[in-house]
Amino acid sequence: EIVMTQSPATLSVSPGERVTLSCRASQSISNTLGWYQQKPGQAPRLLIHGASTRAAGIPPRFSGSGSGTEFTLTISSLQSEDFAVYYCQQYNNWPLTFGPGTKVEIK
Amino acid sequence: QVQLVQSGAEVKKPGASVKVSCKSSGYTFTDFYLHWVRQAPGQGLEWMGWINPKNGDTKYVQKFQGRVTMTTDTSISTAYMELSRLRSDDTAIYYCARVPARVVATVFNHWGQGTLVSVSS
Numbered sequence: 001e002i003v004m005t006q007s008p009a010t011l012s013v014s015p016g017e018r019v020t021l022s023c024r025a026s027q028s029i030s031n032t033l034g035w036y037q038q039k040p041g042q043a044p045r046l047l048i049h050g051a052s053t054r055a056a057g058i059p060p061r062f063s064g065s066g067s068g069t070e071f072t073l074t075i076s077s078l079q080s081e082d083f084a085v086y087y088c089q090q091y092n093n094w095p096l097t098f099g100p101g102t103k104v105e106i107k
Numbered sequence: 108q109v110q111l112v113q114s115g116a117e118v119k120k121p122g123a124s125v126k127v128s129c130k131s132s133g134y135t136f137t138d139f140y141l142h143w144v145r146q147a148p149g150q151g152l153e154w155m156g157w158i159n160p161k162n163g164d165t166k167y168v169q170k171f172q173g174r175v176t177m178t179t180d181t182s183i184s185t186a187y188m189e190l191s192r193l194r195s196d197d198t199a200i201y202y203c204a205r206v207p208a209r210v211v212a213t214v215f216n217h218w219g220q221g222t223l224v225s226v227s228s
Contacts, residue, residue: 034214036152043202043218044152055207055216087152091212095168096142096154 002026002090004099012107019075021102023088028068032092035064035073038101039084047086048073078104109133111203111219118225124191127222129203136184137161140211143177143188145199146221153199157211158186166211193226200224 003026013019023033031051036044046055048064051071061076075082083106088099114128129141143155156167158177165177176189186203201222204215 032213043204043221044215045218046207046214046216049207049214049216055214089152089214091214094166094212096212098152098154100151 001095002029002093002097004088004090004097006086006088006099006102008102009100010103010105012105013078014107015078015080017078019078019082019104021073021086021104023066023071023073023099025069025071025090025092029090029092031067032090033064033066033071034089034091035062036087036089037082037084038087044087075104109205109217111205111217113201113203113219113222116223116225118227119193121194121226121228123193123226124189125193125224126187126189127201127203127224129186129188129219131184131186131205136179137181138209139205141177141179141186142204142206142215143175144202144204144215146202147196147199150199155188155201159211160186190224193224195226198224198226 005024007022033051035048038044052064063074065072085101085103087101110132112130117125119125137160140157142157145153158165160179174191179186203219205217206213207216
């Protein structure tokens with residue numbers, strides 16, 4: 001099983017700041033990585049697939065990068081609606097696995 | 108537009124079974140794999156398995172083998188996930204999720220609203 005890790009666990013940020021979230025895979029997964037945003041009481045929302053392709057309707061302040069084992073989600077200027085938990089997910093191998101999440105909270 | 112609408116919350120006793128439904132609309136039901144993902148209270152996301160609505164093929168995570176059954180009723184565009192021999196650590200929100208393309212392993216761009224299953228004596 002591919003283990004996904006994310007850092008940091010929690011990030012305290014002010015609106016307007018640039019945010020960088022990290023995701024690491026226990027073995028190479030090429031670019032088969034997605035990022036999700038989840039707000040309390042809601043289902044996850046797909047942000048990024050293929051490590052760097054924004055999903056439909058996702059604003060350009062969200063960007064993804066990386067390949068192999070190291071990946072990054074960047075939010076260029078954090079908006080109030082971006083405070084949430086962010087998960088990465090690999091789809092290179094079975095079972096599909098998610099990272100434990102990074103909570104982005106208001107500073 | 109694509110919609111996945113799940114059944115309501117359930118409260119079950121340990122050892123019982125639960126069957127969660129996921130009704131699809133806005134697309135051809137048999138064209139896309141459906142997956143099930145669960146989330147324990149305050150925890151992360153755990154993938155459980157998938158079903159191909161076209162032919163009923165399934166794949167389950169090993170830890171759920173023997174306890175989970177995923178089925179579909181194509182006549183009403185509905186998928187089901189049944190989990191048996193429930194334990195307290197099965198308490199979670201269960202989501203159905205659809206992939207964006209005609210491939211089995213990828214991301215999920217459409218999600219049901221989630222069904223809370225609570226297991227308690």
